[in-house]
Amino acid sequence: MKLPIVAYGDPILKRVAKDIEPAFPNLKELIADMYETMYAARGVGLAAPQVGQSIRLFVVDATPFDEDEPELKNFKKVFINAHIVEESGEEWPFNEGCLSIPDIREDIYRNSNIRISYYDENWVHHEDSFKGLAARVIQHEYDHTDGKLFTDHLSPLRKRLIQKKLNDISKGIVKAEYKMKFPAVKKGR
Helix, strand or coil: CCCCCECCCCCHHHHEEEECCCCCCHHHHHHHHHHHHHHHCCEEEEHHHHCCCCEEEEEEEHHHHHHCCCCCCCCEEEEEEEEEEEEEEEEEEEEECCCCCEEEEEEEEEEEEEEEEEEEECCCEEEEEEEEEEEHHHHHHHHHCCCCCCHHCCCCHHHHHHHHHHHHHHCCCCCCCCCCCCCCCCCCC
């Protein structure tokens, strides 16, 4: 089932998400719904806070980047209770966007390498290292579970320059090709 994506301005996107237990209700269905929602919106990652759940869960499928980095072919993963252990390597820019912030893209600097501890969808624990675009996609989604958005990485000046667009998104003044939930739009209108 496709879920509505929470838009910029909703307080859930700024909240640090909670770890969950294996008995979390309907987890398999939530993961399946998140993948369906992500694919329908043409994203490469989606975090639970973006669908209204303040839990440490995100899904990624970086396969669309496999032309740039062939090792990303079939790079599809679920991250539960993820915690970045180490970020290293040179910071490099990449033009990022976000399903919760449609129509805005900005160059964001992130470390090129990460080491992350997490559980997969079968509750098998992993501590893996990722680099390049895989690390970037994971860092972007991980930020969501820490209550951060890619716009939080912008300089104060750059953020001021796009503030009207951000405010418009929270009011629903944006065109998205997927269902969204806007914090500043009253129900029943």
